Amino acid sequence: MNANILIVDDEKNIREGLRLVLKKDNHTVFLAPDGSEAISILKNNEIDLVITDLKMPNMDGENLLAYIMKDFPGIPVIVLTGHGTVETAVKAMRDGAYDFLTKPLNIEKLSIIVERALSKRLLEIENRKLQSKLSIYFGNLIGKSERMASVLNIVEQVAPTKASVLVLGENGVGKELVANLIKDLSTRNDKPFIKLHCSALSESLLESELFGHEKGAFTGAVKSKKGRFELADGGTIFLDEIGEISHTIQIKLLRILQEKTFERVGGESTLSVDVRIIAATNRDLKKEVDEGRFREDLYYRLNVVQVVVPPLRERKDDIPLLISHFLLELCRENNKSIFEITNKAKNALYNYSWPGNVRELRNAIESAVVLTKDAVIDIDDLPPHLRGEEDGVDYMKIKMPVKMDEIEKQAILFTLKLSKGNKTMAAELLNMNRKTLYTKLNEYEYEKHEAIIS
Ligand SMILES: Nc1ncnc2c1ncn2[C@@H]1O[C@H](COP(=O)(O)OP(=O)(O)OP(=O)(O)O)[C@@H](O)[C@H]1O
Ligand SMILES: [Mg+2]
Numbered sequence: 001m002n003a004n005i006l007i008v009d010d011e012k013n014i015r016e017g018l019r020l021v022l023k024k025d026n027h028t029v030f031l032a033p034d035g036s037e038a039i040s041i042l043k044n045n046e047i048d049l050v051i052t053d054l055k056m057p058n059m060d061g062e063n064l065l066a067y068i069m070k071d072f073p074g075i076p077v078i079v080l081t082g083h084g085t086v087e088t089a090v091k092a093m094r095d096g097a098y099d100f101l102t103k104p105l106n107i108e109k110l111s112i113i114v115e116r117a118l119s120k121r122l123l124e125i126e127n128r129k130l131q132s133k134l135s136i137y138f139g140n141l142i143g144k145s146e147r148m149a150s151v152l153n154i155v156e157q158v159a160p161t162k163a164s165v166l167v168l169g170e171n172g173v174g175k176e177l178v179a180n181l182i183k184d185l186s187t188r189n190d191k192p193f194i195k196l197h198c199s200a201l202s203e204s205l206l207e208s209e210l211f212g213h214e215k216g217a218f219t220g221a222v223k224s225k226k227g228r229f230e231l232a233d234g235g236t237i238f239l240d241e242i243g244e245i246s247h248t249i250q251i252k253l254l255r256i257l258q259e260k261t262f263e264r265v266g267g268e269s270t271l272s273v274d275v276r277i278i279a280a281t282n283r284d285l286k287k288e289v290d291e292g293r294f295r296e297d298l299y300y301r302l303n304v305v306q307v308v309v310p311p312l313r314e315r316k317d318d319i320p321l322l323i324s325h326f327l328l329e330l331c332r333e334n335n336k337s338i339f340e341i342t343n344k345a346k347n348a349l350y351n352y353s354w355p356g357n358v359r360e361l362r363n364a365i366e367s368a369v370v371l372t373k374d375a376v377i378d379i380d381d382l383p384p385h386l387r388g389e390e391d392g393v394d395y396m397k398i399k400m401p402v403k404m405d406e407i408e409k410q411a412i413l414f415t416l417k418l419s420k421g422n423k424t425m426a427a428e429l430l431n432m433n434r435k436t437l438y439t440k441l442n443e444y445e446y447e448k449h450e451a452i453i454s
Contacts, residue, residue, distance in 0.1 A: 008052035035059025145315035159185035169309035172359030191235030199244035217266025243283035
């Protein structure tokens with residue numbers, strides 16, 4: 001990074017010495033003999049890094065540091081301290097300095113610390129740009145790939161309506177974030193937003209959670225209790241893992257969707273609510289319907305608008321952004337200052353196929369942040385299974401047990417991904433007759449699926 005660096009010291013020799021060193025590294029250098037001049041330079045230039053002495057006439061380094069922390073909190077400050085004044089350095093660090101250097105200066109150490117501080121600065125600038133560009137529309141959802149843009153397009157369109165939304169996608173792709181965003185962009189954003197993981201509860205518990213119960217409805221029902229639908233009245237309910245609910249609950253949900261009415265468990269009176277429903281699942285819900293496990297009428301009611309969140313391996317453009325986002329977030333959370341990921345590590349993160357999607361990526365960065373001993377994340381800090389895929393080999397992961405035709409389907413779809421949708425090439429790679437491939441793709445409703453998400 002070519003940076004603007006401000007050097008503040010009352011000793012001319014030190015200023016000039018530092019200037020020579022930093023100029024050699026292609027940085028633009030600004031000089032000030034004290035804090036007050038430093039401030040006027042800060043106000044008039046885009047400074048990326050300040051290196052300041054502590055003891056100076058007019059305004060000293062401590063006051064300058066406090067001023068920068070308050071008015072330019074993104075600019076890292078390195079303080080210079082005289083020999084034997086470690087306590088002052090420690091205090092400056094506590095007050096927010098990025099690092100310190102003791103005089104006489106060790107040039108090599110200086111360069112390393114400067115580069116590190118600048119990577120931190122760069123990361124913050126990137127992140128701020130990203131935030132200001134994306135946050136208005138995307139909330140917490142990071143992404144710039146075309147695939148995510150079309151997801152967000154649908155989200156923006158559907159959010160202000162009352163339509164039920166079905167969010168589909170593999171584990172960890174961000175379905176819950178999408179649901180949050182729909183709520184945030186809706187006219188109900190200041191109304192209750194109730195979430196329920198349908199798979200976490202037994203059928204009877206789920207029923208009483210959703211619809212509430214009257215006192216004495218079952219053993220243990222010592223008081224009557226409102227259900228989530230009542231709590232969500234006027235607002236939005238998010239039913240996560242909807243693919244897991246039993247037939248009995250499916251019927252009750254259908255009724256709420258059709259008539260907006262229900263009864264509490266053990267209750268006589270019919271209650272009525274106005275609730276917008278967002279549901280999510282990582283199952284292929286259409287298939288659940290075809291195979292008789294999920295009611296078709298409920299499926300159509302939930303599926304008024306469908307949002308398919310694509311897996312991370314199909315939107316690799318998003319990986320670099322996600323990495324820098326998670327790195328900043330996790331450094332903050334873990335009180336660490338890691339400001340660099342080596343290219344080798346970046347490549348490994350990019351090339352991996354991420355079966356666990358964004359959640360898995362976040363976890364990988366988290367473990368690297370926690371485990372690394374220095375301020376740099378290198379390939380060795382990444383989970384072992386991520387390190388091997390640098391050779392560009394693709395692997396398919398299949399959850400066992402599995403039916404043979406499912407293996408075939410996965411292999412075909414995966415190969416199509418590798419061939420970027422080119423069917424002739426895919427047929428060749430699979431050593432499969434093109435016609436057979438087309439027939440299979442028809443069976444999988446490949447075109448329809450692609451149309452929804454692309
Ligand atoms: N686009 C994104 N930008 C930033 N963070 C993301 C993004 N997508 C997912 N995440 C993060 O990844 C993790 C998983 O996201 P989320 O819980 O929304 O996924 P999910 O699809 O609901 O997963 P599951 O199928 O396991 O329920 C969360 O920590 C979330 O904050
Ligand atoms: Mg989820």
